[in-house]
Amino acid sequence: MISFTTFILTLLALFSLSLSAPMRRDVFVPPIIYPKSGVVWIAGQHHNVTWETDGAPVNITNGIGRVYLANNTIIDLDHPLAIGFDILDGRVSVQVPSVPTGQNYSLVLFGDSGNYSPQFTIIGL
Secondary structure, eight states: OHHHHHHHHHHHHHHHHHHHSOOOOBOOOOOEEESOTTOEEETTOEEEEEEOOTTOOSSBSOOEEEEEEEETTEEOTTSOSEEEEEGGGOEEEEEOOOOOOEEEEEEEEESSSEEEOOOEEEEOO
16 A cells, blocks of 8 residues: 555656646747848937847747847947837837947847847937
8 A cells, every 4th residue: 555655646746747847938039120221320319129029939038128239249238228128019119329429339139139230320429
């Protein structure tokens, strides 16, 4: 009788472990479609950053988005342009910061991953 009880308890333990196993999550890397190359932004303006959401996996690892400005691929992590939005929204409004005028700016969209927009121009200070 003891071995039967041990067998049943072992099966129950294995079953409960299978239920508590973490759900498989997928990394979502949506391409940014705006701004695109050749776009000119002016400091102080508001723009919608947009990205593709078609084909998003059901179980996204991190669905909370953040947008940062990068200059020459160096990301300004101290000054996010937008935070806390749903990565599946496909867009978020940002205000163009007061930065030096330049042509090597890009945006970085973080959620599951960090992906860069094409480089564009900001007319700033």
